[in-house]
Amino acid sequence: MSTKKLHGKIAVPTDNIIGASGLGHELSSILSQLGVIVIIIDVPFVTITNAILLYGTPTILINSVAILDAEPIETMSFEKFRRVIDVNFISHFNMVKIIITFIYWTAYCASKAALVSFHESLKYELFYSNFNIQTTLVVPGQLNTPLFQDVETPSRLLAPILDPIYVSEKIIKAIINNLSTEIYTPLYCSVLPVLRCMPIKFQKIFRHLSGIDKASRKYVLIKEIDYFDYEYILSLTILFIYILRNKNIFR
Template identity: 30%
Template sequence: MSCPVVKTNLVDDEPRQTFEPLLRKIPAQFPLHASIPQEDKWQSYITLDLIVRVLSYTFFHPWVSWVVVLCLRAQYTAYGAPEMRIATAWATLMSALGIWGLINERLAWGRAREVELEDEVIVVTGGVEGLGGLLARTWGMRGCNVAVLDKKVGGEGEGREGEGEQEGVRYYKCDVGDWESVERAAKRIGEDMGRVTVLVNNAGMVEGRSILESSAGDVERTFRTNTLSHFNTIRAFLPHMLAEKRGTIVTVSSVLGHLGAANLSAYTASKAALLAMHSSLVAELSQNPDAEDIKTLLVTPGQMRTKMFAGLQTPSSFLAPVVEPVDVAKEIITLVERGESGEIALPLYSKWVQVMSVLPVGVQMLVRRWSGVDTAMAKAGLVRGKGSVGEKRG
């Protein structure tokens, strides 16, 4: 409430009081249209992945298809009526595809193993931040035995303050690209927690340079972190799983391992090597009688919203949306805890990207030009010159 101000009129014989509020009226002009950033508009949340997901739980779901048949019968629709025949045929087709999908997964991956989280010892490489950090902290909060291997542990100004246990997770400073460092960490984890049964190979780094700008040291550093680290950790922890006769190995690669990209030659080559390494690992485990319950997961995500590719623009938020790390983490956690093998490819296009290799070469080049996969790094200003340091994830 404003307080009045008393003024005296000196012209008249008798003083006269007038009241004026202390608060001044300030004219305000509101914009006719609110300025909403493009990424915050509701249309940006509608993607091909979302549409396919909704359809898979409705129109293409066997149970929903049979519900339609039951609804028609509830209306006394004759069995010979065209709509009844179409609905029955569709429900039968969806059921057949669903059954074949289950059979196909069983033939490919075998039966699931039993998983008791309190009995599992989980190792996550590159688990200080990003996807690895989400996985480690989620399992840690759920009471699992989690160990993180990362060079950033104890790093000045970043990562964890030092080795030890935080948020239910034990952190070990380790260069996963160095065998002796991994061997020492494996020994300490065995003493602290016991035999490792789940290994998530997530550590990675990127060098945004062209082939001509890349030195031998750049390429070697990228392969040591992205590729050689997988060999080191598998050599260190797979004997634990064979002794326990159970386990899960998660290989985090990238959709760029299938595509390649300009100014990312070392990164894409190191990720492509992981695809071949994972296939070899699956083949070797299938020949070992003690590895029947050792499961494998191959993860090939598209562009994730992490520090590694911050600022990179996707060519189409509808067809190729940026993947949230939490969505990838959720898929990994689900399959690991179910004790299943499999492949995780998000978003949808990454599941079918290998189809490009059978297309005519001219069509492939048109798709690459439209997608901007070869110009994205330069447009985002992420191409580095000689002597600069790449972004690391572990």
């Protein structure tokens, strides 16, 4: 691997504070040997802002800062929970925001992804505890509400706009039956978890062909991609085979 392209680049590892010994510290040592200017940050916002003025915009950002505070949810204080979220997630957004001047749907999507992960962790923690508590994750598509008034559905057949009453009835049914379940509606929402497991190139072509990134023209820049690639065809074939063999995932 040629390292000449790295010489003179500017890198910011977020956990490389004084005295650190984590992944960011090790990466910093290697990058420095390759001729990369590594910025040691102490107070993130102030230091990185000053560094941009002094050295220019960093070309390498390594969001590696993290803390671990493992504690059962019933005893964990809100302050501890908030600190973990602030360091492990919010700080990553802050660093990206400083360097990238535009982020469209990233905050919204990241918050929803965090909820999905939170539900998954909570579900299994409750399962192995003495609490008789059921959880239901609801992943709806576009709703006919003011929140989505600027969003145009790419296809009313494949991605219909949902009536909030329809979704509410599904949730009420889960509550009445005391179910611990996940509600994906409409049909395409059931495919999304599978899509996340596919190669990134396939995800790009799926987004392109489905028109999902054109749904909100006001916020998203559309970039044309070459989808006549064997990896796309292979990935598409694998997805179709998975769907055919697991038809019950849509029921």
